[in-house]
Amino acid sequence: MILLEIDMGKNKVEKQEIDASGPLEAAITIHKKYETWRLDPLSPEAPIVFGMGPFVGGKLYGVHRLIFVFKSPQTKTLHVSALGGAAYKAMGMGAQAVAIRGRAEKPTAVFIANGQVEFAEIKPSDAYNLIKELYETRRDFFIQNDARALVVGPASWTTYNGAIVSVDIDVKKGEFRLGAEDFAARGGPGTALAQGHNVVAIVVGGPKKPLYEKAADAEAINQLFRQRLGKPYLDVLNEKTVKYRYDPKIGTGGTFGVNYPHYRDLLPLFGYKSIYMPKEERIKHADLVLELFWKPFQVEVFEKAKSWYNCGEPCPVVCKKVWRGKKVDYESFHAAGPFIGNYLLQEAVPVVDEIDKLGLDAIEMGHVIAWLFDAVYTGLLKPEEVGLDDVPAFDPSSFDPVKDSRRNAKLALALVRNFVNNSTDVLALVAKHGIRKAARELERRYADRVRERGVRFRDLAVYAAYGAEGYMTPNFYWAPGLVAPMYVLGRYWTNYNPTFMSPEDFAKTSYERAVAEALVDNAGICRFHRGWAEPVLKELYQLVGARPPAALYREIAYYAKLSGAEPMPWESKRTRDLVSALAKELGSKEWRFEDYDDYYEWWIRFKEALDKLILA
Ligand code: SF4
Structure with a gap:
């Protein structure tokens, strides 16, 4: 090339x-x-x-x-x-x-x-x-x-x-x-x-x-799809992308439209504090989120009009759903919404707008906001240490969905600006180093508060660690694969389902997904099209006459080792709890995670199994 x-x-x-x-x-x-x-x-x-x-x-x-x-x-x-x-x-x-x-x-x-x-x-x-x-x-x-x-x-x-x-x-x-x-x-x-x-x-x-x-040869493309999947290209495409366009079975589409009714009480709220709530409580919160956060979008984007657009290429999936002029994706709105204790869609818009204008990663920003909110709520930090004039409402059990959403959204907007302006020492520290390293430094700085409250800064955050200082926060699902010892996280290069299994089986399914996602990225293909693309990818390379890819994931894993940034065991309590709470929720008998050794065993067996697969 x-x-x-x-x-x-x-x-x-x-x-x-x-x-x-x-x-x-x-x-x-x-x-x-x-x-x-x-x-x-x-x-x-x-x-x-x-x-x-x-x-x-x-x-x-x-x-x-x-x-x-x-x-x-x-x-x-x-x-x-x-x-x-x-x-x-x-x-x-x-x-x-x-x-x-x-x-x-x-x-x-x-x-x-x-x-x-x-x-x-x-x-x-x-x-x-x-x-x-x-x-x-x-x-x-x-x-x-x-x-x-x-x-x-x-x-x-x-x-x-x-x-x-x-x-x-x-x-x-x-x-x-x-x-x-x-x-x-x-x-x-x-x-x-x-x-x-x-x-x-x-x-x-x-x-x-x-x-x-050959990429422009419609007949050859159709022939390939007929041979491999028994239907012409567009028929397969429409079938495989239905969730992102409009799924008549659930009456909605796009990531925002589908995720709330689909995952319901399994979506993480309040910086993953929802994993500690009993199922009945989570369902009550999911109902509120559907009513206040999802429904206003659903009514205007699907029932009253069809404000669906593409990302800039002429794609018939038109997955970009626009609410009152604002593109609404699940991840960015969840980051400014239920994940930070805001259940009102209209209150999330200015926060997402600010995140976008300042050019931040919305998912990471959601984690930073939730973590700092929780640190202030728990008393590890004072509001003024992050430039706030009030304590966020960060206890889901006493949460007033209207009043407290407004309060949290207002504080989040201020926090986003303060973060980018490095307006306090604490925020400058977080902005420079990210959550993981900043948490350690804050534990040193405020050792007395950590002792008094009995909780460490790192324990309020959810992340997977790499090497001595690197880390990645998960995209917003309650899924152990998102914090498992994989070499690239933060996206979908893992088993991202809310599921639990033995570390060896989990490593295998995560590895297979990671390899497939790496190939899709290397082909420049939108992952919403993976359903039709993955089964025919090899043939598509042949069709156009390009060389198929090498072992990309292995190269990436090898690079991480050379960089000293291999996956490291879980060091935050909430990260470990994310895994064990889901195992419990799904009724795992074999894995009870009664002490740290159990977590370590699951983690290390996953990593060993993954490394074997990579080398195979
Ligand atoms: S290419 Fe992907 S992101 Fe762009 S409109 Fe189509 S489905 Fe959406």
Whole structure:
């Protein structure tokens, strides 16, 4: 594939032909070349690689994700983050992947189209204003190349948790395209781009054409699907993506629409405190969430109108559901909603808006808010130490769903701003190091409070640890696989179902999912399309004439070992409780988790089984 290596320190571009099947494999090759496991994640020498899969520009849908691979300031090892729809514009950039290295002297925007790269100095700003400003100052570039901007917001300069933000623009009208906004967010790719390379924005565009002609051969594609799955392509696609578009069986669609009625009382509330509640209590809370949080969305987005859009590529699934002008996804709204003790949808909107504008990863921010709320509620911190003027209502058993939701949402909005502004010592510490390292430091700083309250800072958070300082918080499901010793977490590279089984079986199912997800990312395919894509992926590579991928997950695991960022045993009580409470809920007889040794045994057996599978 063609890869552009851009040295930001020298404004130099080198076009290379490398042997890689997709962006993930290309990134692994580049990171190996520079031995980046030795480097700090924010070192200018640690490249950020982004690129697209081989199926762009043809007759396949959902194949235009832009995949970012970088050494994460949060996990301290390689992380992969995907941004929906952007490869539909990036396919014209004249390369399948780009590696950003070196550090620009001044904050810089990079414009890439048709193999040409330009640089321009630009002032950092809030993510949405920045995109507008880029459009206004370089309208010619946007129109000529039908371009799309990928930018970082203020959070990338002041926290570990910066996302890469992209909102597609109708280049003729200069207006944002509803629903076509997405984020490569988990693991801090924006922080790595901003602090490592001084890059504020990357604008991609150029002539749209398939990388491989065969990807545009509708007849050959249909033939392949008929042979393998017995139906033409679109029939299979519609069947396999129904949950994300509209499922008539449950009368809703999209991640937000489906998750609340589907998972109900198994969705985590109040920073996972819900795992301690009896089932009847959880059901009462789930009913409230459905009534106050889910129903207003359901009525306007499905019953009164169909405000469904795509992410920027012409995809018939139109999974982006828009409520009163705001794109509503499960993860970002849960982060500003029930997970932080807010059951009112309208109260979550300004919090999500602020998180988006500041360019934060919403899932991680939900964890930070819930953790700090709980620390203040428990008395480990004083409200003013995180810039708040009140104590959050963080006990689900005495929660007033209307009054307390308003209070918590207001406090969350203040906390998000304070966090990005590093406005107190405690927040500056968390913003610099993330939850895991900050928790340890706070335990030292406030040892007397820890003693008095009988609870440690780390015990209020849920995360999987990597090496000495890295960690990842789970996406919002009550699922042991999300904190199991897997090499990439925070997304779906694991068994993410609310289930429990022996560590060996769990490792096997998690490994299989991780391998499949890595392949889907490497192919630049949207995971909502995995249902039709996974069974035919090998044949699709054959069809277009591209080389199929190597053992990607093994390479990623090996890199983590070299970086000293292998999965580490659970160190927070709430993380361990997440696992044991679900085992109990599901009636596990064999695993009772009566003391720490039981947790350790399950964890280590999982890790050993996983490592064996990886090496096999
Ligand atoms: S399913 Fe949604 S995110 Fe995926 S390609 Fe289609 S519109 Fe984009």
